[in-house]
Amino acid sequence: xxxxDNRLKNTARSLREIVFDLILLVVLAIVLVPLVFxxxxxxxESKEVLTMPYRWIPSSFHWENYVQAIQGNDMKYFYARNIxxxxxxxxxxxxxxxxxxxxxxxxxAKYRFFGKRAVLILVMATMMIPFETIMIPLYMLVxxxxxxxxYMGLIMPFLVNAFGIFMMRQFLLTFPEDLLDAARIDGxxxxxxxxxxxxxxxxxxxxxxxILTFRSQWDSMLWPLLVTQSEEMKTIPLYITKFTxxxxxxxGALLAAAVIASIPLFVVFFSLAKYFIQGSSVFxxxxx
Amino acid sequence: xKSGIEKKKARWGWFFVxxxxxYFSIFSFFPIINAFRTSLYRWNLLSLNPPRFVWFENYIRxxxxxxxxxxxxxxxxxTVGTFSSLLIGGLALSILIFSRKRFRTFFQMALYSPAVLSxxxxxxxxxxxxxxxxxxxxxxxxxxxxxxxxxxxxxNPDMSRxxxxxxxxxxxIGHFTILFIAGLSSIPYTIHEAAIIDGAGPWKKYxxxxxxxxxxxxxLVCVLSLIQCMKSFSTQYLFVQSGAPRAPIDxxxxxxxxxxxxxxxxxxxxxxxIILFLTLILFSWAQLRLSRSEEVxxx
Numbered sequence: 001x002x003x004x005d006n007r008l009k010n011t012a013r014s015l016r017e018i019v020f021d022l023i024l025l026v027v028l029a030i031v032l033v034p035l036v037f038x039x040x041x042x043x044x045e046s047k048e049v050l051t052m053p054y055r056w057i058p059s060s061f062h063w064e065n066y067v068q069a070i071q072g073n074d075m076k077y078f079y080a081r082n083i084x085x086x087x088x089x090x091x092x093x094x095x096x097x098x099x100x101x102x103x104x105x106x107x108x109a110k111y112r113f114f115g116k117r118a119v120l121i122l123v124m125a126t127m128m129i130p131f132e133t134i135m136i137p138l139y140m141l142v143x144x145x146x147x148x149x150x151y152m153g154l155i156m157p158f159l160v161n162a163f164g165i166f167m168m169r170q171f172l173l174t175f176p177e178d179l180l181d182a183a184r185i186d187g188x189x190x191x192x193x194x195x196x197x198x199x200x201x202x203x204x205x206x207x208x209x210x211i212l213t214f215r216s217q218w219d220s221m222l223w224p225l226l227v228t229q230s231e232e233m234k235t236i237p238l239y240i241t242k243f244t245x246x247x248x249x250x251x252g253a254l255l256a257a258a259v260i261a262s263i264p265l266f267v268v269f270f271s272l273a274k275y276f277i278q279g280s281s282v283f284x285x286x287x288x
Numbered sequence: 289x290k291s292g293i294e295k296k297k298a299r300w301g302w303f304f305v306x307x308x309x310x311y312f313s314i315f316s317f318f319p320i321i322n323a324f325r326t327s328l329y330r331w332n333l334l335s336l337n338p339p340r341f342v343w344f345e346n347y348i349r350x351x352x353x354x355x356x357x358x359x360x361x362x363x364x365x366x367t368v369g370t371f372s373s374l375l376i377g378g379l380a381l382s383i384l385i386f387s388r389k390r391f392r393t394f395f396q397m398a399l400y401s402p403a404v405l406s407x408x409x410x411x412x413x414x415x416x417x418x419x420x421x422x423x424x425x426x427x428x429x430x431x432x433x434x435x436x437x438x439x440x441x442x443x444n445p446d447m448s449r450x451x452x453x454x455x456x457x458x459x460x461i462g463h464f465t466i467l468f469i470a471g472l473s474s475i476p477y478t479i480h481e482a483a484i485i486d487g488a489g490p491w492k493k494y495x496x497x498x499x500x501x502x503x504x505x506x507x508l509v510c511v512l513s514l515i516q517c518m519k520s521f522s523t524q525y526l527f528v529q530s531g532a533p534r535a536p537i538d539x540x541x542x543x544x545x546x547x548x549x550x551x552x553x554x555x556x557x558x559x560x561x562i563i564l565f566l567t568l569i570l571f572s573w574a575q576l577r578l579s580r581s582e583e584v585x586x587x
Contacts, residue, residue: 020384027381028398034458035401037423038413050421100308107304111297119305126316128572132519132541133565136548136558137319137326160311190300219406221522222545237408237522244412245529251416258409269404273397276404277466 042066042259046250062252069257073248078231079257082239087264088151089235090217093158097213098206100160105168106198110180120169126162132222139226153227154235158217164209171205172198208275211268218265236261320565327558334552346559356560358535359543362449366524366539367517369453374513375506377457378464383494385465386472396469399462407459407522414455415530418442442527445536452523452537464509471505472498511575515568521545540564 036056041049042065043058072078108120138157147153175198183193199206221237228234234242240257243249269276327346331339350356385395402410418424418441428439441451475498483497521541528534528542540560548557 017388020387024381024384024388024395028395031399031402031458031461033423034410034413034417035405037417038409041416049416050419052421052423052426054423054426100311104305104308107301111301111304112294113298113301116301116305119309122309122312126312128569129316129320130515130519130565130568132521132544133323133561134316134319136544136554136561137322138315139548140322140554141315141319157315159315160308162312162316165308190297190303194304215406219408219522221408221525222541225525225545226549237406240408240412241526241529244415244526254412255416258405258412261409262405265404265406269401277396277400 038255038258038262042252042255044252046252049251049255065250065252065256066260068250068253069243069260072243073246076231078234079239079243079260081232082234082236083260085151085154085233086218086236089154090214092151092155093217094210094214096159097161097164098210101164101168101209102172102199102202102206103194104160104165105170105172106194108165108169109172109175110177123162123165127166135222135226142227148227149229149233151233154224154233157223158220161213164213167209168202168205171202175201204275207272211272211276214268215265323558323565324562326554327562329555331555331558332552333554339555342555346555347563350556350559350563355538355543359538359540359560362535362537363518363539365449366452366456366520366537367514369449370456370517371510371513373453373457374460374464375510377461378468378509379502379506381461381465382468382472383498386469392469396462396466399465401462402459403463405459408526410455410459411523411526414451414458415526418451442530442532445533448527448532449536452520452527455523456517456520460513464513467509468502468505471502474505475501507575507578511571511578515571518564518568518571 037054040056040058043061043063044065045060045062048055048059070077070079104123108116108123142148142153142156145152145156147156179197179201180193183197188196219237220235221241224235224238228238240254240261243254243257326339328341328343329339330342330345381399385392388395405413414424416422420438420440424441425437425439429435429437439447441447479497479501480493483493488496519541520539524537524539524542525545527537541564544557544560544564547553547560
């Protein structure tokens with residue numbers, strides 16, 4: 001091959017790379033613009049949010065948008081309470097999910113007992129049931145228990161998730177048997193083996209599962225919509241929906257509420273990005 | 289005969305799995321049986337008449353009702369629109385990112401960042417961007433060379449469908465890209481090398497090597513996202529709440545919610561949810577079949 005040919009080929013390649021880079025940068029800009037919009041507009045006056053052409057830097061910073069978002073239009077601070085509700089529900093569900101998933105997964109991965117196959121099939125069958133199908137009977141069940149409009153009602157239907165169990169079982173199948181036997185020889189009973197050997201060594205898998213669970217709870221809308229009535233018991237997604245439709249809401253304050261709602265997830269994302277993406281990419285089929 | 293230790297271990301096994309079994313019986317199996325039972329009754333929550341057993345009347349009425357078929361259509365349009373654009377966009381972007389050597393992680397993280405937001409927050413941002421006076425109109429006007437035209441992102445039936453699709457696309461494109469990049473990196477480099485030695489150009493290499501080997505990933509991602517899209521609720525709910533016309537975006541889940549909560553027709557709503565359940569089962573089964581026959585090994 002002649003030198004000129006080679007040079008031509010190289011130019012073609014670098015040209016292609018430049019075109020690729022340009023496309024990527026354009027896509028990136030399109031993806032990031034709404035995020036930048038949310039953040040900058042949350043400091044703007046209502047007028048300015050919808051002024052075209054859009055000013056990417058607020059002419060003056062209106063921190064009172066954040067105050068209005070927290071206070072609400074009726075000055076009753078329901079948003080603060082609703083954020084607390086979301087945190088209570090999401091954290092409780094995350095913890096119980098991790099513990100029960102690890103426990104059941106451990107039982108299924110490391111013990112032989114009569115009916116184990118049936119149990120495994122049962123867990124897989126539960127994974128197939130979409131929440132949307134059982135939400136009405138669940139709603140009636142929760143009413144019968146008298147859990148309407150309460151934390152019990154918000155939390156109980158999500159206490160254990162079949163998907164988490166399956167995920168932890170797959171993870172624990174590869175757990176070294178020697179480690180368990182060593183602990184047995186040291187005189188630990190099975191429960192303390194689980195607590196003191198299995199759990200500490202499953203932190204990465206449980207973190208991925210925990211983040212996945214926390215996200216889906218933070219995002220959950222359909223169930224809280226069914227089960228809560230009072231403003232005090234609502235969660236963040238419900239508050240934002242209501243805030244959107246209120247006549248006196250100013251656009252800046254609405255986006256301020258959105259920014260506040262996003263802070264916990266962004267903190268987790270930037271500190272634990274690996275687990276964040278890992279959990280969602282392997283198990284993207286669960287509740288959204 | 290089993291030894292004592294084995295027996296003891298078997299008891300512990302049951303000890304670990306029993307809580308979950310009891311829980312699922314109450315909060316999954318009992319409700320699903322109940323959902324099916326309820327779907328055979330004419331059951332109005334507010335009516336004083338007791339629920340009446342009507343066999344499959346709810347299903348028959350659903351199949352005859354225009355509103356139900358409209359929901360099916362809205363769900364189908366949303367699902368197909370969202371997932372085909374995500375599939376094509378995700379594949380293209382993953383190849384672009386995968387072909388470069390530097391900043392790979394940066395691009396992945398940046399594209400993924402909208403997925404961090406909750407769905408309601410994403411919908412709220414776009415509600416303001418797509419406002420008649422908002423960013424969406426001015427950008428589209430600039431691109432299409434029109435001036436001051438309102439594209440009616442919410443008011444126009446077709447546009448409101450497109451708007452919900454745009455929101456989902458924006459939120460999940462990074463997620464799809466990352467899934468496909470994971471699939472691409474699982475293809476051993478030696479196969480690419482062999483293709484290059486055999487004289488395959490970049491395009492030929494993509495069509496003949498990369499795509500066929502990526503197929504299992506594609507199938508898996510497709511089915512999972514199809515199921516996800518078919519259950520979408522929040523975006524459409526927020527749209528309707530803020531005044532968009534209901535019919536074009538009245539997806540199944542939204543329709544189930546309204547039938548049960550607004551109209552108090554528990555039986556009819558349950559019938560709809562059972563239909564949704566069976567459809568999803570069908571998709572999962574198809575995925576299982578497809579992925580089994582598409583198993584690729586790199587030995």
